[in-house]
Amino acid sequence: MKLYDVKLLTITCEILAQENILEILKKHEITGYTKYEVDGNGARGLRGQGFKNEKNIKIEVIIREEKLQDVVEEISRTQFANFAIVLYVSDVGVLRPEKF
Amino acid sequence: MDILQLIQANLLTPIILFFLFGIIAARIKSDLKIPDAISEFLPIYLLAAIGLHGGIEMRNTGFENMLVPMFVAIGLSLLFTLNHYQILRRLGKFNLFDSYALASTYGAVGAVHFSVGLSFLKNQGVSSEGYIAAILAVLEPLAFILAIFMTNMAVSKQIREKKKSFGDTDSNDIDVGLNQTKTKLSKVLHESITGKAIVILLGSIVIGYIIGEDGFEPIKIVFDEMFTGAIVIFMIEMGIIAGQRLGDIKKVGIFLTAFAVLIPTFNGVIGVLVSTAIGLSLGGAVMFGLLLASASFIAAPAVLRQAIPQAKPSLYITSALGITFPYNIIVTLPLLFALSSILHSGETIDLFNFLTGGLV
Numbered sequence: 262m263k264l265y266d267v268k269l270l271t272i273t274c275e276i277l278a279q280e281n282i283l284e285i286l287k288k289h290e291i292t293g294y295t296k297y298e299v300d301g302n303g304a305r306g307l308r309g310q311g312f313k314n315e316k317n318i319k320i321e322v323i324i325r326e327e328k329l330q331d332v333v334e335e336i337s338r339t340q341f342a343n344f345a346i347v348l349y350v351s352d353v354g355v356l357r358p359e360k361f
Numbered sequence: 362m363d364i365l366q367l368i369q370a371n372l373l374t375p376i377i378l379f380f381l382f383g384i385i386a387a388r389i390k391s392d393l394k395i396p397d398a399i400s401e402f403l404p405i406y407l408l409a410a411i412g413l414h415g416g417i418e419m420r421n422t423g424f425e426n427m428l429v430p431m432f433v434a435i436g437l438s439l440l441f442t443l444n445h446y447q448i449l450r451r452l453g454k455f456n457l458f459d460s461y462a463l464a465s466t467y468g469a470v471g472a473v474h475f476s477v478g479l480s481f482l483k484n485q486g487v488s489s490e491g492y493i494a495a496i497l498a499v500l501e502p503l504a505f506i507l508a509i510f511m512t513n514m515a516v517s518k519q520i521r522e523k524k525k526s527f528g529d530t531d532s533n534d535i536d537v538g539l540n541q542t543k544t545k546l547s548k549v550l551h552e553s554i555t556g557k558a559i560v561i562l563l564g565s566i567v568i569g570y571i572i573g574e575d576g577f578e579p580i581k582i583v584f585d586e587m588f589t590g591a592i593v594i595f596m597i598e599m600g601i602i603a604g605q606r607l608g609d610i611k612k613v614g615i616f617l618t619a620f621a622v623l624i625p626t627f628n629g630v631i632g633v634l635v636s637t638a639i640g641l642s643l644g645g646a647v648m649f650g651l652l653l654a655s656a657s658f659i660a661a662p663a664v665l666r667q668a669i670p671q672a673k674p675s676l677y678i679t680s681a682l683g684i685t686f687p688y689n690i691i692v693t694l695p696l697l698f699a700l701s702s703i704l705h706s707g708e709t710i711d712l713f714n715f716l717t718g719g720l721v
Contacts (some may be wrong), residue, residue: 277666311602313401314662343670 264354272320274346296320305345367695383600395598403595407476409565410584416569418491427492442468442504461508462672466661468504474655480589489644502553509668609679621684629654637704646701656681
């Protein structure tokens with residue numbers, strides 16, 4: 262089995278930032294992502310209780326290394342100051358690199 | 362009627378008691394929680410009931426007489442938002458973003474306030490004009506749109522001045538800023554108008570208007586008789602969320618705490634006086650005043666986090682939900698009712714003496 266190296270970008274953020282994140286992904290022509298509602302604790306206290314608007318969301322995107330730099334740069338420049346957000350990148354292997 | 366007595370009587374209604382119960386449940390860290398689906402469903406249900414009720418009343422009274430109150434409400438709401446901003450910015454020393462976010466939170470209206478008000482009036486056996494539900498729908502996005510517009514204007518002005526001080530006269534960037542403002546505003550406008558709150562409210566008003574009393578009969582049990590019961594369940598949830606935030610009130614500060622109590626009282630009293638002057642009924646004046654006294658805590662975060670992300674949500678949500686909402690449903694509502702009763706009883710009264718006399 263041959264695995265091809267790509268990057269997995271994982272963004273955990275407040276639900277009200279998700280639209281901005283998805284817009285940035287779209288701008289960089291990334292159409293595929295997976296997202297799910299999550300809760301947890303962090304610098305801004307326990308998140309995910311109470312109103313739906315205060316939940317957190319986790320977005321996973323598989324992305325080629327060439328695009329990664331720009332996307333991460335734009336997210337950190339435009340979103341970090343105002344929203345609760347954590348972002349990390351990991352190495353993953355996929356079978357069909359042409360999909361990403 | 363004595364205001365204190367009325368407040369006391371109001372305190373012992375199920376709505377208030379369940380709200381306080383929710384706060385206690387949250388404080389003792391109980392795992393009591395209204396399931397997500399239900400707490401998302403209840404605001405939709407409440408708005409549908411408000412809309413139907415309003416639509417049916419409008420069929421009886423017609424539209425023509427709603428125009429004056431509507432425009433007065435719009436004018437007052439915008440005026441109050443600007444007034445809040447001046448108070449917060451100049452006296453409270455809040456930054457531009459927090460000032461506008463808070464100003465619009467208190468300039469906007471709350472559907473939960475409105476539901477509690479309707480149920481309070483029902484309890485007192487008083488009816489109100491149906492078109493106030495339509496005013497609720499129109500006022501909902503208004504204060505936010507004004508605040509977002511003003512914030513963006515202030516920001517682009519700052520950018521312009523900075524540019525000038527660098528001796529850069531290139532106007533392109535300013536145009537870009539203005540265009541961004543426009544797209545932001547049209548996005549907010551679109552999202553508010555197509556948002557679930559306005560859509561269900563307006564839809565129900567239209568349906569209520571079409572079906573009238575006769576058509577309402579078969580669904581009355583759900584949308585009329587169960588109304589107060591549904592609010593009670595929602596109040597448990599509101600109490601729990603308010604209780605979880607009680608610790609944050611320290612962060613809000615004395616100035617904002619005072620603001621969160623005084624401003625709704627002031628706005629509400631003005632609302633009752635003005636609406637009585639333009640001819641609203643006893644109940645109508647209470648609802649009108651309550652609309653202006655209310656602060657938004659469900660719609661506000663969704664709109665403001667997108668449009669003014671620099672503002673701290675902990676300030677506007679905590680003050681609106683943790684301070685203003687309990688204060689309004691416990692104190693302001695009976696106060697406005699007492700004021701409106703006296704104004705409508707035809708006696709001429711000295712308002713100042715009445716207020717102080719009632720409280721002492």
